[in-house]
Amino acid sequence: LIYCYRKPKTKRAKRFLEKREPKLNENTKNAMLIKGGNANLTVTAVLKDIYAVKKPFAVLYKRKNITRPFEDQTSLEFFSKKSDCSLFLFGSHNKKRPNNLIIGRMFDYHVLDMIELGVEKFVSLKDIKNSKCPEGTKPMLIFAGDVFDVNEEYRRLKSLLIDFFRGPTVPSIRLAGLEYVLHFTAVDGKIYMRSYKVLLKKSGCKIPRIELEEMGPSLDLVMRRTHLASDDLYKLSLKQPKGLKPKKKKNISHDVFGTTYGRIHMQKQDLSKLQTRKMKGLKKRPAEKSAEDDGTTPKKSKSA
Numbered sequence: 152l153i154y155c156y157r158k159p160k161t162k163r164a165k166r167f168l169e170k171r172e173p174k175l176n177e178n179t180k181n182a183m184l185i186k187g188g189n190a191n192l193t194v195t196a197v198l199k200d201i202y203a204v205k206k207p208f209a210v211l212y213k214r215k216n217i218t219r220p221f222e223d224q225t226s227l228e229f230f231s232k233k234s235d236c237s238l239f240l241f242g243s244h245n246k247k248r249p250n251n252l253i254i255g256r257m258f259d260y261h262v263l264d265m266i267e268l269g270v271e272k273f274v275s276l277k278d279i280k281n282s283k284c285p286e287g288t289k290p291m292l293i294f295a296g297d298v299f300d301v302n303e304e305y306r307r308l309k310s311l312l313i314d315f316f317r318g319p320t321v322p323s324i325r326l327a328g329l330e331y332v333l334h335f336t337a338v339d340g341k342i343y344m345r346s347y348k349v350l351l352k353k354s355g356c357k358i359p360r361i362e363l364e365e366m367g368p369s370l371d372l373v374m375r376r377t378h379l380a381s382d383d384l385y386k387l388s389l390k391q392p393k394g395l396k397p398k399k400k401k402n403i404s405h406d407v408f409g410t411t412y413g414r415i416h417m418q419k420q421d422l423s424k425l426q427t428r429k430m431k432g433l434k435k436r437p438a439e440k441s442a443e444d445d446g447t448t449p450k451k452s453k454s455a
Contacts, residue, residue, distance in 0.1 A: 170235075181235060182208065182240060184201060184212065184239075184240045185218075186212060186215050187217070187218070188215045188217035189215075190215060194250055200276050200368040203276060204290075204368070205316070220253050220255070227255075237256055237258075238314065239265075240253070250271075252269075252372075256315075258384070262378070263385070266311060268372040272369075273370055274369035277367075282348065284330055288330060289317075289319065289331070290317075290346075292335070295334070296337035304377050304379070316333055331347075332347040346367060
């Protein structure tokens, strides 16, 4: 295959290409939410609510797209390249698989892994009459259930959900900014997704009293089909560039208490030439100096 590279003719095209170039620190992952050809009102409402949660790092396609991701992935890869999105959520509905959601992610504009989930119960943002978090709030993610650490499919689903909802990477966090919680519980073959707003109440001390108020959306999900990447491809997708890896510091060790010890290598010093602090009490008397020059010991003064 021969690829022809064209230089951009306008500054806008140049900025567009630079934005999509590989970077040492990648941009926040965007998600595309696609409606299938036979999506019903429930699936459409779910996509709209997740789009409201994910904004501004999401693209919602309002037109129906007749595609089946588990059979043909070319349309998903085309939309991924067009909108520069590495995450996707596809909604569809039919008699065999009612209220169907397919969540997945891309690697190099090809489908890495995707998991099919069925919506058994749904409560939208509009149905819960409480105050909402502002747009673009970074959520705190909580996962409950041993199956998220034991089962390989659930472990991959946990990784996928973290990737989907984690939001931008921030250098520091303030207490007032922790106001949104997404809770996922896996029990008895079902996954319960709940979202809460964090309320900081007065407690009479520095640390506030925390209360959770349900905000929506609320989903009861069940796992259906899965399409997971092979171990080799999954490891390749997790590979980091050398520039991001921390450089190993030599001659530094830590003890069990976390104290840092450093070892310094120095040349051997001549301590006879070491300059010490001059004090009056350490000064030599004239008799001692003359005795050192003659090579004799000074006479001790007789006691009175």
